[in-house]
Amino acid sequence: MSAAGGRAASAPLVGREAEPTIFELSRPGRRSYQLPTSGFEELGPDELVPPEHQRSEPVALAEVSERDLVGHFTRLSHRQYSVDLGAYPLGSCTMKYNPKVCDAVAALSGLSDVHPAAPAELAQGWLATLTELERALCELAGMAAATLQPAAGAAGELTGLLLMRAYDEARGERRQRVIIPDSAHGTNPASVTLGGYEVTTVQSDERGCVDVGALRQVLDDDVAGMMLTNPNTLGLFEEDIVEIADAVHEVGGLMYYDGANLNAILGVVRPGDMGFDIVHLNLHKTFATPHGGGGPGAGPVAVAGHLADFLPGPRAVRLESAGPDDPPRYGWATPARSIGRVHGWHGNALVLARALAYIEVHGRDGLLRVAERAVLNANWLRRRLAGTLAVPFDRPCMHEVVFSAAPVHKRTGASAHDVAKGLIDEGFHPPTVAFPLIVDDALMVEPTETESYETLVALAEAIERVVARAERHELADAPTTTPVRRVDEARAARMLIPTFDARR
């Protein structure tokens, strides 16, 4: 007998049982689907597909009633933390509140029901959206032009590296190395490899920033460029950025800006003005695309003028108008020396539309406030918690702050990981743990600008309580209030069960 789809015992509201998989809820012969009346006689696969191509049996999916489908996924949703439930201070992830108006924009039929290969004349609204977003992003980044195709930050990074490469080749060069700081996000080195470069890591200094001396030592004319995020992944502003950029430029390298931390500097300082040549922007972080449990995002890449010709294509462009009073018209154009496509179509278009709406609602004034409040919140927490956790780099931070639980760990045996689990029982999603790698027992807190003063206080108090529990050795069991207790991650890798069918 299959499981009962109407039993809510897995909903934290009324129980703590495991939710059956949809396959366990399945019963042959049940169905949810309804298709429109087509008016066709009922030809089956036999008449439609040559025998050698026919599937012997239909794909065995779950067979559930609509009622069980709804019960199942609604209960699953109750087993999922989210920004809409509470603060989500994951450092580097910028889990801010996402205005619902952006959902409404993305749901508009006039945008969402458009085929990506529709002729440009039938998709003028979309082309206008893309060109306006490109313009706004370029203004925010201090860049000349952008591609909106990359589907996430990492895709933007790789695109940027291929731009470096194309630029190199156009110069007749074949540089081999790209420099990244040891604090860099893991996508940076991974993208460097995929871009066909070797990674040269440069140490951070005791202030948590790029060691300019060490940098100079690895710079030579084999260096295609350097990837940096500023503020960096420690939440610190690289004050020597001009010196760094100059040094890289001197050896003929390009500066790449990892825009995952742009939230901190909107309207304050622009990557282009810091000397960067290529910038990717994580729209799903800064521009309030809800993160969807791991995407979709968007990672547009903006570049300085000398790189515009290499951008992926086609790009939406505004066409010359026939007359001054004619409405604007838009078309597609591929840059002269384009590296080619980096997405099957035009990028994550509905995410792009959301980002434009976010920018429009906030405007230049609102975006500046975003940065100010994000930095204010992080600094307040840094100062407030300095007595509770270690602050490895104790100076004003930008939009996030990295603490270390190492002293607590040493004293009590409770690691950053344990502190994180303890915080769950306090009603908060934990900060990022174990990143950046250069800080022991890192707890990386990014409150974002949308959390209130009261929430910051409550979060600080919760962390203080958790550390106190650590001192009393009470964290080993945490979390205790969640539908499942601490999950055995090692076992998952050791006894791999990647599908329901692998259980047997």
Next chain:
Amino acid sequence: MSAAGGRAASAPLVGREAEPTIFELSRPGRRSYQLPTSGFEELGPDELVPPEHQRSEPVALAEVSERDLVGHFTRLSHRQYSVDLGAYPLGSCTMKYNPKVCDAVAALSGLSDVHPAAPAELAQGWLATLTELERALCELAGMAAATLQPAAGAAGELTGLLLMRAYDEARGERRQRVIIPDSAHGTNPASVTLGGYEVTTVQSDERGCVDVGALRQVLDDDVAGMMLTNPNTLGLFEEDIVEIADAVHEVGGLMYYDGANLNAILGVVRPGDMGFDIVHLNLHKTFATPHGGGGPGAGPVAVAGHLADFLPGPRAVRLESAGPDDPPRYGWATPARSIGRVHGWHGNALVLARALAYIEVHGRDGLLRVAERAVLNANWLRRRLAGTLAVPFDRPCMHEVVFSAAPVHKRTGASAHDVAKGLIDEGFHPPTVAFPLIVDDALMVEPTETESYETLVALAEAIERVVARAERHELADAPTTTPVRRVDEARAARMLIPTFDARR
């Protein structure tokens, strides 16, 4: 300091704390609202309202950020059981699964953005919707015409009683009494009073049905009519319905059908064919309007031909077409001897549109299946649990079954109420308790047709386990898995706190 809007500790997923009220989350100066750019100079109340009418201070509402608004109501939603989380076998309430397509219909701008006083020429689609629904309901009820105005079942009842009254008066009579069985829902006697009649209660016999002998004893020419639901609130079909109707008609009374239980007989037998003259239908029960935590519903009233002239108005009607090929046209008409309006406009229109969609998706075939499966499910549970709980009227039931926990109560001290609380910990919403009043320790179970066999089995097993726990005297504490434990209802009435302001 106000409460922290970003703390999720009240979400059952991560905690068990109380959720602050929105007033506790409030901080003067915060805001969510955004209004469209109007283009007006900023005149204030002083220029707009004469001084003696001006409010001295703005209405003190909560002041929260959009983020806190979302956190608060999302967390509240996690503290609320619902059909979409699991089975809701509340007897008499027909808590079936509501197809989401009905939500989509009600959300269509072309329907939901229409002003109720729009001229008929601009609202043809709505008038068509109303006439089609009226036709379908009349066919289902076996009646001639209907009003769609009543906003719920009780409003329909009162409308029906006023129709009786108008009919009486048109006959030059002034009857004083209306008969209802002792098993009737509380709205029936309450409506009778508001209709200006006196209630005469007729006992049920040992089979749970109207005692026809007792009925005859109270029938005379002062009786305006009788209200009955069939199947009745015990889930039993009144087999003597023809005799009952004849007897009432003989003394000149009208038969009123309380349609809250129509789900059981869709397409099987019709109130009109049973001899009823007036029928109200609870669209929010049978026709899958989600119940909304207590409404909105809709309670259309359908009547036999001799009462059509008395119906409330205006009613949407199909007009004579100019030519045979012309599209249908619709207008409003008020019946000749109408009792008048019973709703500020045309009834709960969007609920009516949902009901029509439900009827269309199911069709005549699907509606019959609804009744069959609803009755099948209830009977299966009746039989299955007959050894666990008492079945006061042990014969085949219709769409619901009334058990009694009285023997358990006597044996163990655990009442139907305790059993209900125990069932919550099993992951089920409890059945209706303490109704109908004529059964001691009643547990009234209406599984509805949308719950699966597996769910019925799980529910039965859960009830068995709870009764076993009762035997072990383990229920006094239940529920234990919920965000709040057993709620002190007596205290609420004794120390009335009906608003946040009354707390002080």
Next chain:
Amino acid sequence: MPDYLPHTDEDVAAMLEFLGLATLDELFAAVPAALRLNRELALDTGSPEPDVLARARARANRAAELICFAGAGAYDHEVPPVVRQLASRSEFVTAYTPYQPEVAQGGLQAIFEFQTMVSRLFGLPIANASLYDGASALVEAVNLAVGATGRHRVLVSAGVHPNWRAVLATFAAGTGHQLVEVPLTEGRSDWSTADSEEAGAVVVGYPNYLGCLEDLGAARAAADARGALLAVAADPVAAGILKSPGEWGADVAVGEGQPFGAPLGFGGPYLGLFACSSAHVRRLPGRLVGETVDADGTRAYVTTLRAREQDIRREKATSNVCTNQTLIALTAAVQLGWLGTAGLAEVATRCARGAQHCRAGLLALDGVEPLTGTTPTVREFALGLRVPAAVVQARLAEEGFLAGVALDQLVGEDGDGSVGAEEAPNALLVSVTERRTRTEIDRFVAAFDKALR
């Protein structure tokens, strides 16, 4: 044959066997054969969802596309995506009345908050958990007043919405209340016309349905003179800038809550708001949520004073109300949470500002006269036109506007105490909400001018 039922053929067979039955039909053995329908219902067979959606789309209405200047109790207010999204969470939508408070704290707390908001809005300490609509709230208010005073005579201002008065009259046939209409003079109730017999209630609108500010001091005096309670039918948006009914001394205040987050929806589901003084709490109609504690002493909510209600009190209940408008009340709590203190005041101010601009513009046209003299109005106003209102409506619809509400639709060709028979066909009630921009209003006035010619 797609539907929503989970039963496989095997399920049906196994369940029937368990019951000792051979066919589904035998489940209905208790139904006398002679009564059975024994034919198919004269309805279509079931259609798949996409077909039904397409059919519903085909029933779209032209009025939905027009820029709305119609009001009369149903208003085109801003409802932001955030409110729609929160209020449509399925936990709220698919719950029943909170009979089991332990698993219904979400809905209960939201309604507790709603009650608090309504109480503050109307300046009265008690508010219930909703009634069907403004009209039904008024019926209950009158029932309460009659019950409290024991007097069946009710003075009803003709400034109360004509549909609400019609509903009052319908239900008065059952309760036996005697309704006395008090006519308007220049848009205000003229209490001097009513005889001075004792009464149970005095009922007045604020602003009244023609948009005019009534003198509630006079209404209170009229009530006191007759030993009656004062029931005020208040516009809850205008209440954002007006002295509250409670402050004016009302015993009961009712209102139509649609402006707080409910779509126009062709008139429903709307929301009856109901507030009263503490003296009358035990006569309160409908549900009431109260705060209490759970077994651990944690704050909790529950429906309370249930002994008033029909399921317990039966024929002696304060009202017959059971299912109500809870979801719309919850929506209103979300919408008022979104508006907040400043937002509600701002919406009310904007409506008034737009209405004044619009009124001035229209009155400057040839062929437009005020219908209520110089009495101050807030968010809507009544005009007498040179041509029938229906004609103007039809012409303006061509220009993309819903011009307002033709008053003969509400009061009939013969008029009533608010609008006379001569005025009725040419009378138009125009309303402006915060959604109307200055440009829209100016275009509307220009189009109106054309339509009058």
Next chain:
Amino acid sequence: MPDYLPHTDEDVAAMLEFLGLATLDELFAAVPAALRLNRELALDTGSPEPDVLARARARANRAAELICFAGAGAYDHEVPPVVRQLASRSEFVTAYTPYQPEVAQGGLQAIFEFQTMVSRLFGLPIANASLYDGASALVEAVNLAVGATGRHRVLVSAGVHPNWRAVLATFAAGTGHQLVEVPLTEGRSDWSTADSEEAGAVVVGYPNYLGCLEDLGAARAAADARGALLAVAADPVAAGILKSPGEWGADVAVGEGQPFGAPLGFGGPYLGLFACSSAHVRRLPGRLVGETVDADGTRAYVTTLRAREQDIRREKATSNVCTNQTLIALTAAVQLGWLGTAGLAEVATRCARGAQHCRAGLLALDGVEPLTGTTPTVREFALGLRVPAAVVQARLAEEGFLAGVALDQLVGEDGDGSVGAEEAPNALLVSVTERRTRTEIDRFVAAFDKALR
């Protein structure tokens, strides 16, 4: 100045004071003054939500209103209200990547179910948690094959979607793969044209982008002959009635998951599907959810084999993918849960049925030729027209149809191994989904006839 920030002026003042700062600007003291923007951004000031929504509405596209016969990897499939509603639950939408499994079981379990569904669909035991889109999944498949074989040469059928091939080529500039195009003959890959050197991967579409059924046996043989892995780019809907890539012997199967619940959305966000044989699990790109237990032994889910991923393995990771398309994968799990075994087969069958009817109708017209000879097609098909495809598209748009995809838009005016230079401008790819009724198709054919004249 409405926005989403909760800070009152007092909050800001108090927080600054706590930090010993006088102004917000001092927070940015670390930013060298010379770098500061010191002007306002050249963007508009913030607009209230209703204005922004109105602006977005004004950017609506004509294509959205047309009856869609376009495909080429992006299809107009039925997405029912129930799927939209479930997939847009805010817990799913506003969560992050599940770094804390104890509070992310909901998303994790949904993705575990998604992986199982994709695995069954493609007939391969391992499926990951999503990639960006079909094109990026193909890039990762080739990377995996090259990594597994150590061979950089890759044979790519010209029947693989031209945009995907373009993306492959772009990224090959970084990885150094050598891509060899294998042309089509009558719509099928002609492996005989490729030299027989060793290769890392053989890549083929099934059906290919022109709608034709490739001989996967021949593709498998071509791979075996060169020591290559076989990577199949499969249409996941057609897979509902076709022998699975796994059954054909594919080592990796990828696909564009858009048809499972994602709107056309002008091309994104879509969903890269990726499945492979167990041998390659440690080279798998992207996230993988696995089942495990919690401390109490209760079943639980967690992302696993994380040592492949960039945040741990850095430059040695199997891929650089981090943020991905989780919500779209979850949507696909809901949609496939809704379709079920019978539904997916039915959708695939209906597409084929409609496409065959449409194809026959169009081929019967004067001025329409098949572009792929007699090779069997399933749900879409390519035609050569008498007039340029763009002209037909424009004319049919007037009649309310999106006529298909003009192939020169994909392959360029000069064509490629799938469509020759002479054919390209007049070539049209037509696709039919289960949403197209017979009446619509017949009307389309009639309008097409007119458009050709």
